[in-house]
């Protein structure tokens with residue numbers, strides 16, 4: 001990631017597309033146009049090769065055996081941790097807990113950081129635009145402790161109401177858990193401001209970065225967030241792996257979340273002592289291959305200037321937003337001025353599932369439904385939306401195919 005103030009270099013998209021074998025196929029006799037990237041992204045050859053190499057030459061359990069394969073697999077696993085650390089600029093690799101994904105990291109903070117500290121009447125502050133995985137873990141912890149969930153409302157364009165945030169952030173707030181980029185609306189939240197405001201009152205902040213890390217430069221030290229969770233599969237890596245960044249002082253003071261092998265220092269029936277960071281939070285045999293692939297995905301992304309990726313995806317978003325706004329009967333849901341590459345929309349009284357089905361016949365993959373963010377659907381008074389979401393390999397031509405398909409939906413249901 002470059003730190004120069006100059007404009008980022010533009011991306012060579014056709015070269016990038018060559019790296020993703022899955023994109024070069026036909027669906028229903030049409031070239032695949034994959035616009036479901038907020039759901040999960042496709043994987044470049046570097047990641048596919050890393051997985052193959054791992055299983056062909058390195059596969060063994062980690063941290064345990066003295067044989068060569070175990071050394072290789074441990075090195076590959078710990079090498080991935082170090083790459084992830086570097087990618088988000090954590091101070092030390094002990095601050096990177098390898099998880100099964102963003103959901104796992106959010107639950108870890110809820111159960112290990114918040115649960116032991118919360119008392120009845122304490123408050124947890126989230127926003128109206130959270131994914132279910134940053135709502136339900138807090139509801140569970142509220143049931144367990146008697147704490148109360150407070151929700152920051154949003155405007156009609158899908159922006160966080162910062163004055164409401166100020167009002168809700170009070171003496172009883174024990175943690176703020178906030179999404180960096182909304183998966184349903186695309187809104188980029190001003191998390192720097194939120195973190196500064198929360199810290200001014202001594203409140204720690206957990207950021208759900210699932211939709212941010214693949215698309216924007218993220219520097220956890222510059223943000224000064226206390227925790228930051230994300231998933232490998234949304235950033236061109238395999239499913240079933242991810243990371244939770246946490247400040248060492250906080251992680252050190254937290255009890256383990258799960259018990260099992262590898263997270264202990266010694267075990268007797270009388271007393272167990274726990275391993276050091278980050279292993280204290282990594283019980284049992286992890287998804288070693290998934291983590292190795294995650295490391296390769298981070299290596300792949302690290303080869304770009306993240307500002308160039310953000311600029312490319314912003315350009316795609318603008319092109320798609322302009323085009324879709326010209327189609328009669330379409331309403332875009334989520335029109336905040338600062339957005340990542342997510343375009344949610346509804347069409348007159350055509351159900352989003354019908355939109356998705358017609359688009360699929362044209363080879364265009366989008367997501368339809370509630371996007372695991374039911375409260376946001378309720379906020380906008382819609383049962384569901386259709387959502388196109390963009391990635392590094394998408395092109396203007398693909399957006400044009402998508403727009404033609406949306407027009408066809410209108411013709412069919414007119």
Ligand SMILES: Cc1ncc(COP(=O)(O)O)c(C=O)c1O
Nearest residue numbers: 101102103131133183208210231
């Ligand atoms: C904003 C946001 N947070 C959390 C998650 C959960 O990620 P995962 O299912 O990979 O754990 C998602 C997935 O869509 C998301 O978009």
